Amino acid sequence: MAYSFDPSFPQQARQNVLRGIQRWNQVLGDCLPLQPRQRNDRDYINVVNGGGCFSMIGKVGGGQTLSLGVNGCLYRGTVIHEFLHAAGLIHTQKRPDRDNFITMHWGNIVESWKSQFTKESDRDIGKYTEYDIYSIMHYTTRHPQWSIGNRPGFTPRNSNVDTRRIGTGDDFAQSDVSAIRRMYRCPERKFNAITNSNNRNQGDKERKPILCSNV
Numbered sequence: 001m002a003y004s005f006d007p008s009f010p011q012q013a014r015q016n017v018l019r020g021i022q023r024w025n026q027v028l029g030d031c032l033p034l035q036p037r038q039r040n041d042r043d044y045i046n047v048v049n050g051g052g053c054f055s056m057i058g059k060v061g062g063g064q065t066l067s068l069g070v071n072g073c074l075y076r077g078t079v080i081h082e083f084l085h086a087a088g089l090i091h092t093q094k095r096p097d098r099d100n101f102i103t104m105h106w107g108n109i110v111e112s113w114k115s116q117f118t119k120e121s122d123r124d125i126g127k128y129t130e131y132d133i134y135s136i137m138h139y140t141t142r143h144p145q146w147s148i149g150n151r152p153g154f155t156p157r158n159s160n161v162d163t164r165r166i167g168t169g170d171d172f173a174q175s176d177v178s179a180i181r182r183m184y185r186c187p188e189r190k191f192n193a194i195t196n197s198n199n200r201n202q203g204d205k206e207r208k209p210i211l212c213s214n215v
Contacts, residue, residue: 001086002044004037004063009049013070017047020079023194027172031186032087045086052213053078055085067213075208077170081136082212087180091212092138093117093154095126101133102154109153113146116212117153128182132175133158133166140167140209167209170194 003021005014021034037044043061050067066082068074073082093102096119104117116139132138133156141152141163156163171194181188 001032001034001083002037002041003034003066004044004046006046006048009047010070013049013068013074016074016076017068017079020076020083023076023171024080024083027177027191028180030189031181032184034083045083050213053082053211054213055082057085057090058088059086069213072208075170077136077168077208077210080170080172080176081210084137084176084180085212088183089137089176089179090120090125091116092132092135094120095131096121097126097131100157101131102156104154105152108142108148108151110146110148116146128179129175132173133161134169135173135175136169136171136210137176138167139211143167143209143211145211169210170208 005017024034043059044063045055045066046063048065048067049070050065052067052069053073055066056064064086066086068079068082073079092098094117098119106114106117109117139153141154142150143153144150147153152163156166172191173193174190177191178188180186
């Protein structure tokens with residue numbers, strides 16, 4: 001996938017994005033590399049400093065927008081998450097089989113954010129991998145942006161799940177890598193995940209939950 005930075009995207013912020021792109025190419029460079037746009041690339045991802053973190057799902061053609069706002073979107077996990085959207089992955093909690101793995105608590109979710117949890121009915125969604133609650137594409141159980149009273153929007157059906165790990169990763173899960181490799185018909189390959197510490201590279205002590213802007 002070709003990418004470019006919008007001319008207004010701050011130079012210093014580009015380095016944070018490039019660290020996420022570097023990690024992408026370490027893991028998926030043999031399958032779906034992220035490469036700077038060349039003159040003859042008609043289809044490309046245009047990284048902008050928009051009003052939050054968001055991307056179109058899959059290839060739409062031309063210069064498609066991927067927003068990584070400099071105030072909150074420059075973490076490695078968020079960069080990877082948004083580029084995975086651009087490659088074609090949806091949020092895990094929107095899979096049609098999600099009710100087998102999580103129990104929704106709709107009364108704890110702000111009305112305008114409920115669309116981030118509605119199931120997608122496309123029969124192809126989820127065909128590449130089993131449901132992975134630790135996927136980098138899965139939302140956290142609660143978030144200041146959409147949780148009412150900081151109550152959980154969902155709870156895992158499996159009591160052994162570590163809720164602290166849901167939606168706070170800063171690296172691929174194996175399921176994310178497998179989904180892309182199967183989607184793009186690349187050979188399977190294992191990789192070593194990085195310890196979840198990069199979320200603290202801006203002085204934050206806590207893991208940063210993954211969140212797409214509600215646009």
